[in-house]
Amino acid sequence: MQVPKASDVLAEELRERILRGEFREGTVLPPERELVVQTQMSRTTVREALRILEVQGLIRIKTGRSGGAYVQVPGEESVASSVNLMIRGRRIRLAALLETREAIEPACARLAAKYRTDSDLVALETANVAISVESGSLADFLQANVDWHVAVATASHNELLTGFMSALSRAIYASTDNQGFIDAEVRSLTLRAHQRITEAIRARDADGAVRRMSRHVHAYAEAVLKIDERTAIEVPEG
Protein backbone atom coordinates (compact mmCIF):
# COMPACT_ATOMS: atom_id res chain seq x y z
CA MET A 1 0.00 0.00 0.00
CA GLN A 2 1.55 3.29 -1.14
CA VAL A 3 0.19 6.05 1.06
CA PRO A 4 2.25 9.22 0.93
CA LYS A 5 1.93 11.31 4.05
CA ALA A 6 -0.90 13.79 3.91
CA SER A 7 1.25 16.64 5.16
CA ASP A 8 3.81 15.99 2.45
CA VAL A 9 1.11 16.02 -0.17
CA LEU A 10 -0.23 19.33 1.06
CA ALA A 11 3.24 20.79 1.30
CA GLU A 12 4.01 19.70 -2.22
CA GLU A 13 0.80 21.17 -3.56
CA LEU A 14 1.33 24.49 -1.86
CA ARG A 15 4.97 24.53 -2.94
CA GLU A 16 4.03 24.02 -6.55
CA ARG A 17 1.39 26.71 -6.37
CA ILE A 18 3.87 29.14 -4.88
CA LEU A 19 6.56 28.33 -7.43
CA ARG A 20 3.99 28.53 -10.20
CA GLY A 21 3.44 32.12 -9.12
CA GLU A 22 -0.10 31.64 -7.87
CA PHE A 23 0.89 33.42 -4.67
CA ARG A 24 3.19 36.31 -5.23
CA GLU A 25 6.02 37.20 -2.87
CA GLY A 26 4.74 39.02 0.18
CA THR A 27 1.20 37.72 -0.03
CA VAL A 28 -0.14 35.52 2.73
CA LEU A 29 -1.46 32.01 2.41
CA PRO A 30 -4.91 31.35 3.85
CA PRO A 31 -4.91 30.94 7.65
CA GLU A 32 -4.46 27.45 9.05
CA ARG A 33 -8.09 27.05 10.01
CA GLU A 34 -9.12 28.12 6.56
CA LEU A 35 -6.82 25.56 4.97
CA VAL A 36 -8.38 22.98 7.27
CA VAL A 37 -11.84 23.50 5.80
CA GLN A 38 -10.43 23.73 2.27
CA THR A 39 -8.39 20.56 2.46
CA GLN A 40 -10.53 18.53 4.88
CA MET A 41 -7.34 17.77 6.77
CA SER A 42 -6.72 18.25 10.45
CA ARG A 43 -5.00 21.34 11.69
CA THR A 44 -2.05 19.23 12.83
CA THR A 45 -1.48 18.08 9.27
CA VAL A 46 -1.89 21.55 7.83
CA ARG A 47 0.57 22.93 10.34
CA GLU A 48 3.14 20.26 9.52
CA ALA A 49 2.87 21.11 5.84
CA LEU A 50 3.41 24.77 6.60
CA ARG A 51 6.39 23.89 8.76
CA ILE A 52 7.96 22.05 5.87
CA LEU A 53 7.55 25.04 3.59
CA GLU A 54 8.95 27.30 6.27
CA VAL A 55 12.10 25.21 6.66
CA GLN A 56 12.48 25.18 2.89
CA GLY A 57 12.40 28.94 2.92
CA LEU A 58 9.23 29.31 0.89
CA ILE A 59 7.17 30.99 3.58
CA ARG A 60 7.81 32.97 6.71
CA ILE A 61 5.29 32.51 9.49
CA LYS A 62 4.29 35.42 11.67
CA THR A 63 2.07 35.24 14.73
CA GLY A 64 -0.65 37.59 15.85
CA ARG A 65 -3.43 39.28 14.02
CA SER A 66 -2.64 39.88 10.37
CA GLY A 67 0.01 37.24 10.85
CA GLY A 68 0.08 34.07 8.83
CA ALA A 69 2.25 32.40 6.22
CA TYR A 70 3.93 35.10 4.17
CA VAL A 71 5.20 33.86 0.86
CA GLN A 72 8.82 34.51 0.09
CA VAL A 73 11.29 33.16 -2.38
CA PRO A 74 14.15 30.95 -1.22
CA GLY A 75 17.37 32.79 -1.69
CA GLU A 76 20.96 32.74 -0.63
CA GLU A 77 20.27 32.17 3.04
CA SER A 78 18.46 28.97 2.23
CA VAL A 79 21.31 27.59 0.12
CA ALA A 80 23.84 28.84 2.62
CA SER A 81 22.18 27.07 5.52
CA SER A 82 22.04 23.71 3.77
CA VAL A 83 25.64 24.07 2.67
CA ASN A 84 26.60 24.84 6.23
CA LEU A 85 24.76 21.80 7.51
CA MET A 86 26.60 19.65 5.01
CA ILE A 87 29.94 21.15 5.97
CA ARG A 88 29.33 20.56 9.64
CA GLY A 89 27.71 17.16 9.23
CA ARG A 90 30.30 15.76 6.87
CA ARG A 91 33.08 17.36 8.85
CA ILE A 92 34.51 18.83 5.70
CA ARG A 93 38.10 19.77 6.30
CA LEU A 94 39.33 23.31 6.09
CA ALA A 95 41.60 22.24 3.24
CA ALA A 96 38.57 21.19 1.20
CA LEU A 97 36.82 24.48 1.89
CA LEU A 98 39.82 26.45 0.72
CA GLU A 99 40.18 24.21 -2.31
CA THR A 100 36.56 24.87 -3.21
CA ARG A 101 37.08 28.58 -2.89
CA GLU A 102 40.12 28.38 -5.12
CA ALA A 103 37.94 26.62 -7.64
CA ILE A 104 35.07 29.07 -7.63
CA GLU A 105 36.18 32.51 -6.67
CA PRO A 106 38.39 33.29 -9.66
CA ALA A 107 35.36 32.67 -11.83
CA CYS A 108 33.39 35.06 -9.65
CA ALA A 109 36.08 37.66 -10.19
CA ARG A 110 35.86 37.19 -13.95
CA LEU A 111 32.09 37.73 -13.96
CA ALA A 112 32.45 40.63 -11.56
CA ALA A 113 34.84 42.35 -13.94
CA LYS A 114 32.38 41.74 -16.71
CA TYR A 115 29.14 42.79 -15.05
CA ARG A 116 30.05 45.08 -12.15
CA THR A 117 28.08 48.24 -11.61
CA ASP A 118 29.28 51.39 -9.92
CA SER A 119 27.45 50.49 -6.73
CA ASP A 120 29.25 47.14 -6.71
CA LEU A 121 32.52 49.05 -6.71
CA VAL A 122 31.33 51.14 -3.79
CA ALA A 123 30.57 47.97 -1.82
CA LEU A 124 34.00 46.56 -2.58
CA GLU A 125 35.75 49.71 -1.49
CA THR A 126 33.68 50.02 1.65
CA ALA A 127 34.73 46.52 2.65
CA ASN A 128 38.35 47.35 1.92
CA VAL A 129 38.18 50.39 4.14
CA ALA A 130 36.85 48.22 6.95
CA ILE A 131 39.74 45.82 6.47
CA SER A 132 42.31 48.57 6.63
CA VAL A 133 41.28 49.62 10.13
CA GLU A 134 44.36 48.47 11.97
CA SER A 135 42.88 48.76 15.41
CA GLY A 136 40.11 46.30 14.65
CA SER A 137 39.90 42.94 16.37
CA LEU A 138 40.47 39.67 14.60
CA ALA A 139 36.74 39.15 14.37
CA ASP A 140 36.32 42.56 12.76
CA PHE A 141 39.02 41.78 10.23
CA LEU A 142 37.55 38.41 9.34
CA GLN A 143 34.08 39.87 9.02
CA ALA A 144 35.30 42.63 6.74
CA ASN A 145 37.17 39.99 4.79
CA VAL A 146 34.00 37.96 4.35
CA ASP A 147 32.12 41.09 3.33
CA TRP A 148 34.64 41.84 0.63
CA HIS A 149 34.54 38.34 -0.80
CA VAL A 150 30.76 38.34 -0.74
CA ALA A 151 30.84 41.72 -2.46
CA VAL A 152 32.89 40.23 -5.27
CA ALA A 153 30.37 37.44 -5.64
CA THR A 154 27.53 39.94 -5.59
CA ALA A 155 29.24 41.95 -8.31
CA SER A 156 29.13 38.86 -10.51
CA HIS A 157 25.36 39.32 -10.60
CA ASN A 158 24.97 35.58 -10.51
CA GLU A 159 22.68 34.60 -7.67
CA LEU A 160 23.76 30.99 -7.57
CA LEU A 161 27.42 31.82 -7.25
CA THR A 162 26.63 34.50 -4.71
CA GLY A 163 24.68 32.11 -2.51
CA PHE A 164 27.30 29.44 -2.67
CA MET A 165 30.21 31.78 -2.08
CA SER A 166 28.60 33.47 0.88
CA ALA A 167 28.03 30.11 2.52
CA LEU A 168 31.59 29.13 1.79
CA SER A 169 33.06 32.37 3.04
CA ARG A 170 31.17 32.16 6.28
CA ALA A 171 32.29 28.59 6.80
CA ILE A 172 35.91 29.52 6.19
CA TYR A 173 35.47 32.41 8.56
CA ALA A 174 34.17 30.08 11.23
CA SER A 175 37.09 27.70 10.75
CA THR A 176 39.80 30.33 10.78
CA ASP A 177 38.37 32.14 13.76
CA ASN A 178 39.59 31.42 17.29
CA GLN A 179 42.95 30.26 16.05
CA GLY A 180 46.14 32.18 15.63
CA PHE A 181 45.85 32.36 11.89
CA ILE A 182 46.11 36.00 11.16
CA ASP A 183 48.97 38.34 11.98
CA ALA A 184 49.63 41.93 10.96
CA GLU A 185 51.58 40.91 7.89
CA VAL A 186 48.76 38.74 6.57
CA ARG A 187 46.39 41.60 7.13
CA SER A 188 48.41 44.06 5.12
CA LEU A 189 49.04 41.55 2.35
CA THR A 190 45.32 40.79 2.22
CA LEU A 191 44.48 44.44 1.97
CA ARG A 192 46.92 44.97 -0.88
CA ALA A 193 45.67 41.94 -2.77
CA HIS A 194 42.07 43.03 -2.37
CA GLN A 195 42.89 46.46 -3.65
CA ARG A 196 44.65 45.11 -6.71
CA ILE A 197 41.76 42.79 -7.50
CA THR A 198 39.29 45.61 -6.99
CA GLU A 199 41.27 47.68 -9.47
CA ALA A 200 41.08 44.96 -12.06
CA ILE A 201 37.34 44.67 -11.55
CA ARG A 202 36.98 48.41 -11.84
CA ALA A 203 38.95 48.40 -15.09
CA ARG A 204 36.78 45.52 -16.35
CA ASP A 205 39.96 43.56 -16.79
CA ALA A 206 38.50 40.04 -16.63
CA ASP A 207 41.71 38.11 -17.14
CA GLY A 208 43.59 40.28 -14.69
CA ALA A 209 40.89 39.83 -12.09
CA VAL A 210 41.01 36.06 -12.50
CA ARG A 211 44.79 35.94 -12.27
CA ARG A 212 45.02 38.14 -9.21
CA MET A 213 42.17 36.42 -7.44
CA SER A 214 43.66 33.00 -8.12
CA ARG A 215 46.94 34.08 -6.67
CA HIS A 216 45.30 35.69 -3.66
CA VAL A 217 43.11 32.78 -2.61
CA HIS A 218 45.90 30.32 -3.35
CA ALA A 219 48.37 32.22 -1.22
CA TYR A 220 45.81 32.59 1.55
CA ALA A 221 45.09 28.88 1.44
CA GLU A 222 48.75 27.97 1.62
CA ALA A 223 49.37 30.28 4.53
CA VAL A 224 46.38 29.03 6.47
CA LEU A 225 47.13 25.38 5.83
CA LYS A 226 50.72 25.79 6.90
CA ILE A 227 49.59 27.19 10.22
CA ASP A 228 46.80 24.63 10.46
CA GLU A 229 49.30 21.83 10.09
CA ARG A 230 51.55 23.29 12.72
CA THR A 231 48.77 23.73 15.26
CA ALA A 232 47.47 20.26 14.45
CA ILE A 233 50.84 18.88 15.40
CA GLU A 234 51.11 20.97 18.49
CA VAL A 235 47.64 20.09 19.72
CA PRO A 236 46.95 16.58 18.49
CA GLU A 237 43.64 16.12 20.30
CA GLY A 238 42.40 19.71 20.45
Place this chain on the structure above:
Amino acid sequence: MQVPKASDVLAEELRERILRGEFREGTVLPPERELVVQTQMSRTTVREALRILEVQGLIRIKTGRSGGAYVQVPGEESVASSVNLMIRGRRIRLAALLETREAIEPACARLAAKYRTDSDLVALETANVAISVESGSLADFLQANVDWHVAVATASHNELLTGFMSALSRAIYASTDNQGFIDAEVRSLTLRAHQRITEAIRARDADGAVRRMSRHVHAYAEAVLKIDERTAIEVPEG
Protein backbone atom coordinates in the same frame (compact mmCIF):
# COMPACT_ATOMS: atom_id res chain seq x y z
CA MET B 1 8.74 39.20 25.68
CA GLN B 2 11.20 36.99 23.80
CA VAL B 3 9.72 33.50 23.58
CA PRO B 4 11.33 31.37 20.91
CA LYS B 5 9.10 28.57 19.75
CA ALA B 6 9.47 25.40 21.75
CA SER B 7 9.69 23.21 18.68
CA ASP B 8 12.52 25.32 17.31
CA VAL B 9 14.37 25.07 20.57
CA LEU B 10 14.05 21.30 20.61
CA ALA B 11 15.03 21.05 16.96
CA GLU B 12 18.08 23.17 17.58
CA GLU B 13 19.13 21.12 20.57
CA LEU B 14 18.75 17.83 18.74
CA ARG B 15 20.53 19.28 15.70
CA GLU B 16 23.49 20.33 17.77
CA ARG B 17 23.65 16.97 19.49
CA ILE B 18 23.59 15.20 16.15
CA LEU B 19 26.25 17.44 14.62
CA ARG B 20 28.33 17.12 17.75
CA GLY B 21 28.40 13.39 17.06
CA GLU B 22 26.35 12.36 20.07
CA PHE B 23 24.18 10.26 17.78
CA ARG B 24 26.12 8.50 15.09
CA GLU B 25 24.84 8.04 11.57
CA GLY B 26 22.37 5.19 11.39
CA THR B 27 21.39 5.29 15.04
CA VAL B 28 17.84 6.15 15.99
CA LEU B 29 16.68 9.00 18.15
CA PRO B 30 14.39 8.12 21.06
CA PRO B 31 10.77 7.54 20.04
CA GLU B 32 8.45 10.51 20.06
CA ARG B 33 6.65 9.46 23.21
CA GLU B 34 9.96 8.99 24.95
CA LEU B 35 11.08 12.48 23.94
CA VAL B 36 7.77 13.75 25.32
CA VAL B 37 8.56 12.51 28.82
CA GLN B 38 12.18 13.63 28.55
CA THR B 39 11.41 17.15 27.38
CA GLN B 40 8.08 17.69 29.13
CA MET B 41 6.75 18.99 25.84
CA SER B 42 3.66 17.83 24.03
CA ARG B 43 3.89 15.27 21.31
CA THR B 44 2.78 17.87 18.80
CA THR B 45 5.81 19.99 19.61
CA VAL B 46 8.19 17.06 19.55
CA ARG B 47 6.86 15.99 16.19
CA GLU B 48 7.28 19.45 14.74
CA ALA B 49 10.88 19.50 15.86
CA LEU B 50 11.50 16.15 14.22
CA ARG B 51 9.86 17.38 11.05
CA ILE B 52 12.25 20.29 10.94
CA LEU B 53 15.24 18.01 11.25
CA GLU B 54 13.80 15.74 8.59
CA VAL B 55 13.44 18.58 6.09
CA GLN B 56 16.98 19.67 6.87
CA GLY B 57 18.15 16.20 6.00
CA LEU B 58 19.48 15.34 9.43
CA ILE B 59 17.12 12.46 10.12
CA ARG B 60 15.02 10.09 8.10
CA ILE B 61 11.80 8.97 9.70
CA LYS B 62 10.53 5.44 9.25
CA THR B 63 7.21 4.09 10.45
CA GLY B 64 6.43 0.78 12.02
CA ARG B 65 8.05 -1.20 14.75
CA SER B 66 11.77 -0.52 15.01
CA GLY B 67 11.02 2.58 13.02
CA GLY B 68 11.82 6.03 14.31
CA ALA B 69 14.11 8.91 13.51
CA TYR B 70 17.24 7.51 11.91
CA VAL B 71 20.14 9.90 12.04
CA GLN B 72 21.83 10.68 8.77
CA VAL B 73 24.16 13.33 7.53
CA PRO B 74 22.95 15.96 5.10
CA GLY B 75 24.64 15.43 1.79
CA GLU B 76 24.41 16.37 -1.82
CA GLU B 77 20.68 15.77 -2.14
CA SER B 78 20.05 18.32 0.56
CA VAL B 79 22.13 21.01 -1.10
CA ALA B 80 20.75 20.08 -4.49
CA SER B 81 17.16 20.45 -3.37
CA SER B 82 17.68 23.90 -1.90
CA VAL B 83 19.55 25.01 -5.00
CA ASN B 84 16.70 23.74 -7.12
CA LEU B 85 14.17 25.61 -5.03
CA MET B 86 16.19 28.78 -5.48
CA ILE B 87 16.46 28.27 -9.21
CA ARG B 88 12.75 27.71 -9.59
CA GLY B 89 11.70 30.39 -7.15
CA ARG B 90 13.97 33.09 -8.47
CA ARG B 91 13.23 32.04 -12.02
CA ILE B 92 16.90 31.93 -12.81
CA ARG B 93 17.37 32.07 -16.56
CA LEU B 94 18.93 29.29 -18.53
CA ALA B 95 21.71 31.68 -19.53
CA ALA B 96 22.63 32.16 -15.89
CA LEU B 97 22.67 28.41 -15.27
CA LEU B 98 25.01 27.88 -18.19
CA GLU B 99 27.18 30.75 -17.09
CA THR B 100 27.46 29.21 -13.64
CA ARG B 101 28.45 25.90 -15.10
CA GLU B 102 31.09 27.60 -17.21
CA ALA B 103 32.41 29.12 -14.02
CA ILE B 104 32.57 25.95 -11.96
CA GLU B 105 32.99 22.92 -14.12
CA PRO B 106 36.47 23.64 -15.49
CA ALA B 107 37.64 23.78 -11.89
CA CYS B 108 35.96 20.42 -11.29
CA ALA B 109 37.85 19.02 -14.25
CA ARG B 110 41.13 20.29 -12.83
CA LEU B 111 40.53 18.60 -9.49
CA ALA B 112 39.28 15.47 -11.21
CA ALA B 113 42.53 15.24 -13.16
CA LYS B 114 44.37 15.68 -9.91
CA TYR B 115 42.50 13.28 -7.65
CA ARG B 116 40.71 10.77 -9.92
CA THR B 117 40.79 7.11 -9.00
CA ASP B 118 40.47 4.21 -11.38
CA SER B 119 36.86 3.67 -10.42
CA ASP B 120 36.16 7.32 -11.27
CA LEU B 121 37.44 6.60 -14.75
CA VAL B 122 35.15 3.62 -15.02
CA ALA B 123 32.17 5.81 -14.13
CA LEU B 124 33.16 8.37 -16.75
CA GLU B 125 33.51 5.77 -19.45
CA THR B 126 30.26 4.09 -18.54
CA ALA B 127 28.45 7.40 -18.95
CA ASN B 128 30.16 7.96 -22.27
CA VAL B 129 29.02 4.59 -23.53
CA ALA B 130 25.46 5.49 -22.59
CA ILE B 131 25.76 8.73 -24.53
CA SER B 132 27.03 6.97 -27.63
CA VAL B 133 23.90 4.85 -27.98
CA GLU B 134 22.48 6.44 -31.10
CA SER B 135 19.08 4.90 -30.83
CA GLY B 136 18.42 6.45 -27.44
CA SER B 137 15.73 9.04 -26.92
CA LEU B 138 16.46 12.66 -26.11
CA ALA B 139 15.72 11.98 -22.45
CA ASP B 140 18.19 9.09 -22.45
CA PHE B 141 20.85 11.28 -24.00
CA LEU B 142 20.32 14.11 -21.55
CA GLN B 143 20.34 11.74 -18.59
CA ALA B 144 23.56 10.16 -19.73
CA ASN B 145 24.94 13.64 -20.24
CA VAL B 146 24.05 14.59 -16.68
CA ASP B 147 25.57 11.36 -15.42
CA TRP B 148 28.85 12.13 -17.12
CA HIS B 149 29.04 15.66 -15.75
CA VAL B 150 28.20 14.44 -12.27
CA ALA B 151 30.86 11.77 -12.67
CA VAL B 152 33.43 14.47 -13.39
CA ALA B 153 32.36 16.31 -10.25
CA THR B 154 32.51 13.11 -8.24
CA ALA B 155 36.01 12.46 -9.52
CA SER B 156 37.06 15.79 -8.04
CA HIS B 157 36.50 14.20 -4.62
CA ASN B 158 35.17 17.49 -3.37
CA GLU B 159 31.76 16.96 -1.84
CA LEU B 160 30.75 20.61 -1.99
CA LEU B 161 31.47 20.92 -5.67
CA THR B 162 29.81 17.60 -6.33
CA GLY B 163 26.62 18.64 -4.60
CA PHE B 164 26.48 21.97 -6.32
CA MET B 165 27.28 20.60 -9.76
CA SER B 166 24.74 17.81 -9.57
CA ALA B 167 22.03 20.32 -8.69
CA LEU B 168 23.15 22.54 -11.53
CA SER B 169 23.33 19.73 -14.06
CA ARG B 170 19.87 18.53 -13.21
CA ALA B 171 18.48 22.04 -13.53
CA ILE B 172 20.10 22.49 -16.92
CA TYR B 173 18.73 19.13 -17.94
CA ALA B 174 15.25 20.21 -16.94
CA SER B 175 15.56 23.44 -18.91
CA THR B 176 16.93 21.89 -22.07
CA ASP B 177 14.44 19.05 -22.07
CA ASN B 178 11.21 19.24 -24.04
CA GLN B 179 12.71 21.69 -26.48
CA GLY B 180 14.35 21.06 -29.81
CA PHE B 181 17.81 21.71 -28.50
CA ILE B 182 19.69 18.62 -29.43
CA ASP B 183 20.27 17.19 -32.87
CA ALA B 184 22.48 14.35 -34.07
CA GLU B 185 25.41 16.64 -34.70
CA VAL B 186 25.35 18.05 -31.18
CA ARG B 187 25.24 14.54 -29.85
CA SER B 188 28.31 13.41 -31.73
CA LEU B 189 30.20 16.58 -30.86
CA THR B 190 29.30 16.13 -27.21
CA LEU B 191 30.50 12.55 -27.25
CA ARG B 192 33.83 13.53 -28.81
CA ALA B 193 34.34 16.36 -26.34
CA HIS B 194 33.57 14.11 -23.40
CA GLN B 195 36.00 11.53 -24.63
CA ARG B 196 38.76 14.08 -25.03
CA ILE B 197 38.16 15.46 -21.55
CA THR B 198 38.05 11.98 -20.10
CA GLU B 199 41.42 11.30 -21.71
CA ALA B 200 42.93 14.36 -20.10
CA ILE B 201 41.57 13.32 -16.72
CA ARG B 202 42.95 9.82 -17.23
CA ALA B 203 46.36 11.27 -18.09
CA ARG B 204 46.15 13.50 -15.01
CA ASP B 205 46.62 16.43 -17.34
CA ALA B 206 45.06 19.15 -15.19
CA ASP B 207 45.61 22.08 -17.53
CA GLY B 208 44.41 20.09 -20.49
CA ALA B 209 41.28 19.02 -18.68
CA VAL B 210 40.52 22.61 -17.74
CA ARG B 211 41.05 23.87 -21.28
CA ARG B 212 38.97 21.20 -22.91
CA MET B 213 36.19 21.43 -20.38
CA SER B 214 36.06 25.21 -20.73
CA ARG B 215 35.75 24.92 -24.45
CA HIS B 216 33.14 22.20 -24.21
CA VAL B 217 30.77 23.90 -21.78
CA HIS B 218 31.26 27.22 -23.55
CA ALA B 219 30.41 25.76 -26.93
CA TYR B 220 27.44 23.95 -25.46
CA ALA B 221 26.21 27.13 -23.84
CA GLU B 222 26.53 29.09 -27.07
CA ALA B 223 24.69 26.47 -29.06
CA VAL B 224 21.88 26.20 -26.56
CA LEU B 225 21.47 29.94 -26.18
CA LYS B 226 21.36 30.46 -29.92
CA ILE B 227 18.51 28.00 -30.20
CA ASP B 228 16.89 29.42 -27.07
CA GLU B 229 16.87 32.88 -28.61
CA ARG B 230 15.37 31.60 -31.81
CA THR B 231 12.58 29.68 -30.12
CA ALA B 232 11.93 32.64 -27.87
CA ILE B 233 11.35 34.77 -30.94
CA GLU B 234 9.24 32.17 -32.67
CA VAL B 235 7.03 31.53 -29.67
CA PRO B 236 6.83 34.82 -27.80
CA GLU B 237 4.27 33.71 -25.22
CA GLY B 238 5.01 29.98 -25.03
Place this chain on the structure above:
DNA sequence: CTGCTAAATTAGGTACGACCAAAAACCTGG
Protein backbone atom coordinates in the same frame (compact mmCIF):
# COMPACT_ATOMS: atom_id res chain seq x y z
C1' DC C 1 -10.35 66.69 17.85
C1' DT C 2 -6.25 64.41 19.58
C1' DG C 3 -3.89 60.96 21.75
C1' DC C 4 -3.43 57.28 24.64
C1' DT C 5 -4.93 53.10 26.81
C1' DA C 6 -7.71 48.96 27.05
C1' DA C 7 -10.54 45.57 25.16
C1' DA C 8 -11.89 42.76 21.23
C1' DT C 9 -10.37 40.13 17.40
C1' DT C 10 -7.58 37.28 14.62
C1' DA C 11 -3.97 34.49 13.92
C1' DG C 12 -0.45 31.14 15.24
C1' DG C 13 1.55 27.89 19.35
C1' DT C 14 0.92 24.22 22.67
C1' DA C 15 -1.31 20.54 25.03
C1' DC C 16 -4.06 16.23 25.53
C1' DG C 17 -6.30 12.24 24.31
C1' DA C 18 -7.94 8.99 21.11
C1' DC C 19 -7.44 6.24 17.32
C1' DC C 20 -5.41 4.67 12.66
C1' DA C 21 -1.65 2.48 9.91
C1' DA C 22 2.74 0.33 9.02
C1' DA C 23 6.24 -2.83 9.98
C1' DA C 24 8.90 -5.77 12.71
C1' DA C 25 8.66 -9.32 16.13
C1' DC C 26 6.38 -12.98 18.05
C1' DC C 27 3.67 -16.98 18.42
C1' DT C 28 1.16 -20.97 16.93
C1' DG C 29 -0.62 -24.69 14.05
C1' DG C 30 0.92 -27.65 10.64
Place this chain on the structure above:
DNA sequence: CCAGGTTTTTGGTCGTACCTAATTTAGCAG
Protein backbone atom coordinates in the same frame (compact mmCIF):
# COMPACT_ATOMS: atom_id res chain seq x y z
C1' DC D 1 11.30 -26.09 10.81
C1' DC D 2 8.35 -23.19 8.39
C1' DA D 3 4.12 -20.35 6.97
C1' DG D 4 0.82 -17.34 8.29
C1' DG D 5 -1.67 -14.87 11.39
C1' DT D 6 -1.33 -11.99 15.79
C1' DT D 7 0.81 -8.85 18.87
C1' DT D 8 3.48 -4.92 19.82
C1' DT D 9 5.99 -0.89 18.81
C1' DT D 10 6.26 3.39 16.57
C1' DG D 11 4.91 6.99 13.58
C1' DG D 12 0.55 9.48 11.35
C1' DT D 13 -3.85 11.78 11.77
C1' DC D 14 -7.70 13.82 14.03
C1' DG D 15 -10.42 16.96 17.16
C1' DT D 16 -10.83 19.98 20.83
C1' DA D 17 -9.54 23.14 24.14
C1' DC D 18 -6.81 26.73 25.58
C1' DC D 19 -2.67 29.93 25.60
C1' DT D 20 -0.04 33.70 23.46
C1' DA D 21 1.11 37.35 20.22
C1' DA D 22 -0.09 41.28 17.56
C1' DT D 23 -3.14 44.26 15.37
C1' DT D 24 -7.21 46.65 15.25
C1' DT D 25 -10.73 49.09 17.20
C1' DA D 26 -13.31 51.23 20.65
C1' DG D 27 -13.54 54.10 24.42
C1' DC D 28 -12.09 57.54 27.41
C1' DA D 29 -9.45 61.60 29.10
C1' DG D 30 -7.59 65.86 27.97
